């Protein structure tokens with residue numbers, strides 16, 4: 001038999017026999033699940049607050065980075081009631097450094113709604129969860145499955161990769177999402193023998209773990225995979241081409257200037273508007289960020305401060321990549337005499353207490369560059 005035909009037949013036979021996958025997957029999870037701060041030991045009922053908090057933090061951020069933030073939040077606000085009573089400023093401050101700050105605002109808004117409208121108890125259906133701020137279809141499915149055992153499969157990037165390889169999904173993302181969702185649902189396990197509880201959450205977490213530790217983007221460790229006998233991409237030997245992706249659009253570079261102004265051991269800062277990019281976060285004054293910004297025009301937008309004899313342009317630029325565009329900031333520094341007043345809408349903060357400010361990563365870079373830290 002020609003080898004291409006043999007491969008095709010092999011691919012067909014493995015797709016026909018997928019009945020054992022959910023059981024194999026759960027058996028693997030029971031032995032190899034990752035120990036994560038938000039996961040309770042096997043058999044213990046999941047706490048919806050921990051599941052929700054971790055899922056919001058894990059949107060766009062990796063497990064390693066989220067771990068310490070999760071512990072910090074849990075130590076400060078032990079349940080959703082406590083978080084719902086906190087101020088948005090405190091939540092933003094605790095979130096600083098984790099990025100994508102609209103998540104922090106939604107986290108707070110959601111806690112307020114759960115406390116005010118739901119008696120401090122999360123709704124236990126996907127639909128109910130989706131009505132809350134910051135909870136989209138994926139997060140609702142994840143919380144419903146993990147915290148409440150609903151028979152639903154949340155599909156994140158890891159699961160997309162595993163499923164698209166397992167079934168060799170040729171359609172590119174994002175168009176393939178509904179198909180992958182449907183195929184992923186075939187991997188949901190049954191109820192647990194003994195207590196009859198749904199294991200949907202474990203099936204989802206098993207796939208997440210498999211994608212994170214074995215079915216990795218490059219060089220998947222197929223020899224260790226519980227589904228390796230039944231994986232079309234492995235049978236064909238072309239695992240790394242999945243998931244297929246439509247060509248990426250990259251944002252256009254924006255440029256601007258940032259002004260690092262000191263008064264003794266204090267720094268001039270302001271708070272960004274509540275709505276929009278980095279809403280409510282602290283920043284040093286900057287010019288507009290424009291695609292066609294030139295350095296002279298940007299410098300003209302420096303804050304009007306008495307006592308600035310001249311601006312010092314720091315060598316190099318600070319670069320940062322946001323979801324939709326990359327940014328390049330030229331940093332200008334100046335120092336002003338003691339008692340110089342902050343322009344309207346700005347304030348002086350001691351450099352020593354900057355860590356208590358809700359500073360986004362781009363501003364940490366700018367300040368470090370400007371102060372030579």
Ligand code: SF4
Nearest residue numbers: 215222225228231234
């Ligand atoms: S066999 Fe390999 S490619 Fe297929 S799901 Fe397992 S790790 Fe991924």
